Amino acid sequence: MRATARESRTWWRPWGCESMHDVTAARQIARTVLQAAEQQGAGRVEKVRIVLGAMQMIDPEQLEFWLEQILRGSAGEGAEIEIRRNPLTVRCRACGWEGELEVPDDPIYHLMPWIPECPACRAEELQVLGGDELTVESIRVREAEGADEDA
Amino acid sequence: MPDEADNGYDIVIDVDLSKRTSELADRNLELLDEHGVRAIDVLGSVGSGKTTLINGLIDQLKPRMSIAVIAGDITTRIDAERIEVQGVPVVQIQTGGACHLDGEIVRRGMQRLDLDAIDLLIVENVGNLICPAAFPIGAHKRLLVLSVTEGPYMAVKHPIMVRQADVAVINKIDLAEAMRVDVDRLMADVRQVNPEIEVVTTVARDGEGIADVVAALGL
Ligand SMILES: Nc1nc2c(ncn2[C@@H]2O[C@H](COP(=O)(O)OP(=O)(O)O)[C@@H](O)[C@H]2O)c(=O)[nH]1
Ligand SMILES: [Mg+2]
Ligand SMILES: [Zn+2]
Numbered sequence: 001m002r003a004t005a006r007e008s009r010t011w012w013r014p015w016g017c018e019s020m021h022d023v024t025a026a027r028q029i030a031r032t033v034l035q036a037a038e039q040q041g042a043g044r045v046e047k048v049r050i051v052l053g054a055m056q057m058i059d060p061e062q063l064e065f066w067l068e069q070i071l072r073g074s075a076g077e078g079a080e081i082e083i084r085r086n087p088l089t090v091r092c093r094a095c096g097w098e099g100e101l102e103v104p105d106d107p108i109y110h111l112m113p114w115i116p117e118c119p120a121c122r123a124e125e126l127q128v129l130g131g132d133e134l135t136v137e138s139i140r141v142r143e144a145e146g147a148d149e150d151a
Numbered sequence: 152m153p154d155e156a157d158n159g160y161d162i163v164i165d166v167d168l169s170k171r172t173s174e175l176a177d178r179n180l181e182l183l184d185e186h187g188v189r190a191i192d193v194l195g196s197v198g199s200g201k202t203t204l205i206n207g208l209i210d211q212l213k214p215r216m217s218i219a220v221i222a223g224d225i226t227t228r229i230d231a232e233r234i235e236v237q238g239v240p241v242v243q244i245q246t247g248g249a250c251h252l253d254g255e256i257v258r259r260g261m262q263r264l265d266l267d268a269i270d271l272l273i274v275e276n277v278g279n280l281i282c283p284a285a286f287p288i289g290a291h292k293r294l295l296v297l298s299v300t301e302g303p304y305m306a307v308k309h310p311i312m313v314r315q316a317d318v319a320v321i322n323k324i325d326l327a328e329a330m331r332v333d334v335d336r337l338m339a340d341v342r343q344v345n346p347e348i349e350v351v352t353t354v355a356r357d358g359e360g361i362a363d364v365v366a367a368l369g370l
Binding site for chain 2: 025028029032033036037040042046053056115124132133134135136137138139140141142143
């Protein structure tokens with residue numbers, strides 16, 4: 001009876017939950033970035049490129065602020081934070097409509113779920129194609145002091 | 152192209168942190184499977200009868216399997232104490248006010264149990280029907296406990312939770328008349344939101360219908 005963690009059915013995230021909110025998200029990003037830099041033997045991190053989906057309900061300015069704070073005193077201190085926003089894109093399982101949906105900016109959705117519907121046929125069975133992600137895309141780093149020049 | 156004076160370069164990471172939630176749950180499932188433990192995530196509003204039902208399940212199943220419970224009540228130890236009197240190990244987890252359990256919190260609870268010594272792990276999730284829907288903890292089945300005292304609209308008001316449950320229990324049917332709730336109608340609502348779900352009615356307090364819950368869970 002091995003079931004699944006049901007990723008495909010769990011695409012909605014409540015706003016009221018702190019789990020992926022600004023500070024937590026910033027902490028996870030910082031950890032991911034510093035780990036990658038260290039594994040590659042990099043010296044300083046100069047730039048962090050992030051993709052922030054509209055479904056994440058995270059304020060990009062807050063995220064940038066917290067990330068800068070958390071990176072202080074690390075190899076990522078002073079790194080430029082580049083946040084690219086990704087709109088919510090869905091495909092309707094009922095009629096096949098594909099397109100972008102506006103995520104409403106209403107505090108009521110901290111308390112109850114926002115259930116988007118298909119603008120074409122009103123069905124609620126929507127498959128998320130993009131816009132639910134919080135992706136650390138890449139970082140720009142500088143070689144560690146004293147590292148050999150690449151030929 | 153990096154210029155001569157610049158020894159900077161790009162490292163591609165491409166990690167989606169939002170997928171972490173389900174990855175943690177998957178890892179919990181793997182660990183449980185390695186140790187031959189089945190896990191049930193019990194969800195429902197505060198007072199719907201989760202703890203009462205868990206006690207009923209333990210009563211029925213104790214003779215043939217060894218059971219442990221992770222109790223996710225927000226602040227108190229009341230539920231843990233109610234279950235402990237049955238002689239099964241209970242791990243109380245403090246969510247620190249969080250409105251749901253997640254894979255990481257449950258993993259920490261699992262580490263305090265001897266998984267080789269148990270066959271069934273029951274997790275009482277936090278009494279909230281909204282946030283836990285988005286946070287799989289890594290259970291084989293999700294058991295949703297609704298009660299007639301919550302009124303007739305519980306299923307339609309929480310479609311996401313209903314869609315993610317494998318079994319729905321409609322509890323406290325002894326109070327249906329007093330509450331003027333049509334149980335058949337409530338069952339039909341649940342099935343309409345999730346055609347694959349199994350629906351069972353119970354009076355958990357009196358042990359009524361527990362055997363049906365056991366069967367619906369495939370235990
Ligand atoms: N009348 C009635 N009361 C019940 C039933 N099941 C549980 N209760 C009562 O409902 C209250 C809350 O139950 P509890 O198991 O603590 O709910 P939880 O918060 O979901 O864990 C307790 O007073 C139980 O005795 C039932 O089937 N019928
Ligand atoms: Mg309880
Ligand atoms: Zn449609």
